[in-house]
Amino acid sequence: MMDVYWLEQTEADLPPENDWLSDSEAVRLDSMRFAKRHADWRLGRWTAKCALAAHLNLPGHPPDLADIEIRSAPSGAPEVFIANQPAGVAISLSHRAGVAACAVTLFGADLGCDLEIIEPRSDAFIADYFATEEQELIERTSAAERSLLLALLWSGKESALKALHTGLRLDTRSVTVSPVAAPLHGDGRAQDPALAAPASYWLTNWRPLQVVYEDGQIFHGWWQNTGDLLRTMVASPRPAAPIFLQAECCMGHRPPIGEKINHGAPGSRRKLDRNQNSVSSVSEPALSVAEGW
Numbered sequence: 001m002m003d004v005y006w007l008e009q010t011e012a013d014l015p016p017e018n019d020w021l022s023d024s025e026a027v028r029l030d031s032m033r034f035a036k037r038h039a040d041w042r043l044g045r046w047t048a049k050c051a052l053a054a055h056l057n058l059p060g061h062p063p064d065l066a067d068i069e070i071r072s073a074p075s076g077a078p079e080v081f082i083a084n085q086p087a088g089v090a091i092s093l094s095h096r097a098g099v100a101a102c103a104v105t106l107f108g109a110d111l112g113c114d115l116e117i118i119e120p121r122s123d124a125f126i127a128d129y130f131a132t133e134e135q136e137l138i139e140r141t142s143a144a145e146r147s148l149l150l151a152l153l154w155s156g157k158e159s160a161l162k163a164l165h166t167g168l169r170l171d172t173r174s175v176t177v178s179p180v181a182a183p184l185h186g187d188g189r190a191q192d193p194a195l196a197a198p199a200s201y202w203l204t205n206w207r208p209l210q211v212v213y214e215d216g217q218i219f220h221g222w223w224q225n226t227g228d229l230l231r232t233m234v235a236s237p238r239p240a241a242p243i244f245l246q247a248e249c250c251m252g253h254r255p256p257i258g259e260k261i262n263h264g265a266p267g268s269r270r271k272l273d274r275n276q277n278s279v280s281s282v283s284e285p286a287l288s289v290a291e292g293w
Contacts, residue, residue: 001240004105004233006113007051007247011039011098014046020065020249021045040095045070047100048093050247052080055089055104060248075165092162096229103233103242110219112162113233116155118147118225126150129157131176148230152209152223153177155232160211160219163234179223180208206241209234 018026025045032038049065052058058068069081070091080087088107093100096115103113126138134153141149156177161167164175206222211234213219221234222241233242 002105002109002235002237004103004111004235004239004242005051005055005245006101006103006231006233006242007047007054007245008099008101008115008231009043009047009050009247010100011043013050014043015062017062018042020049020062022066022069025069040100043098043100044093044095044102047095048078048080048091048102050249051102051104051245052082052087052089052091053249054245054247056082056087058082062249065249073165076167077162077165092159092233094158099229101231104245105235105239110163110165110236111233111239112159112164112219112235114155114158114162114231116151116158116230116232118151118228118230120147121150121154129154129172131173133176133178137178148225151225151230152179152232155230156209156211156221156223156234159221159232159234160213163219163236164213174214176212178210178212180210 018029021029029038029042032041048070049068050060052068053060053065058064067083068087069084070093071079071081073079078091078093080089080091086107090105090107090109090111092103092111092113094113094115095101097117099115101113101115103111105111126135130138130153138146138149138153157172157175158168160175160177161170161172164170206224209221209223209232211219211221217236219234219236220238221232222239223230223232225231233239
């Protein structure tokens with residue numbers, strides 16, 4: 001399976017200055033009139049650069065990050081350049097409620113990631129944006145389980161649409177999200193897999209999911225949640241569960257208590273153990289939009 005690496009940063013991790021942006025990135029940031037878009041874009045770029053520095057074993061001091069530039073492809077997907085040369089990696093970005101995530105993998109892979117808040121959704125939202133199979137699964141789900149399932153299905157859609165290089169320009173009903181190997185209730189009905197194991201399990205482990213595009217293309221992926229924050233990632237070729245990175249450029253973030261860090265050899269990139277993934281949670285009652293990739 002293909003390895004995928006993951007980093008999350010919060011607004012507390014951001015440096016006060018912008019000397020880590022390239023000249024063109026600084027110009028673009030200054031052109032953003034809306035405060036939320038300005039803040040989200042800045043946090044997303046910081047997170048991507050920290051992830052790339054950790055993954056590629058590059059210097060992580062803020063001024064050094066100016067050599068890493070995240071440009072937008074014609075599709076809107078992010079492309080990575082280092083010293084104006086293609087970096088040979090694929091990334092996907094997401095931001096939600098003051099948290100940003102970056103997934104990194106092999107160049108040429110189709111990759112998408114997303115952060116979502118677990119919160120109630122209306123019946124109209126479900127009717128407008130979910131495929132028939134997904135609506136049937138939601139109907140079989142209890143009220144107590146519904147918000148988690150809705151966040152999982154919606155976030156999986158956003159990840160898949162990024163992997164397809166379309167974002168929300170494509171009808172969300174064209175991709176159908178399914179938790180993989182969902183356990184069954186006694187009467188044979190599918191059960192939300194988040195409830196098939198104690199909280200101590202799903203708070204620290206990625207769980208598989210699958211997304212099928214209407215043309216038959218299948219994306220395999222993973223999901224995980226901590227508190228109200230849910231994260232998904234899908235890719236092709238088939239990915240292994242994401243490995244959390246520990247970035248040298250982090251200023252405010254610290255691993256949660258009990259989280260193990262594999263420092264590796266001196267000078268090597270640092271990654272958290274694959275089965276020790278846990279990140280602080282946030283909440284915000286708003287619908288996310290696939291922007292920034």
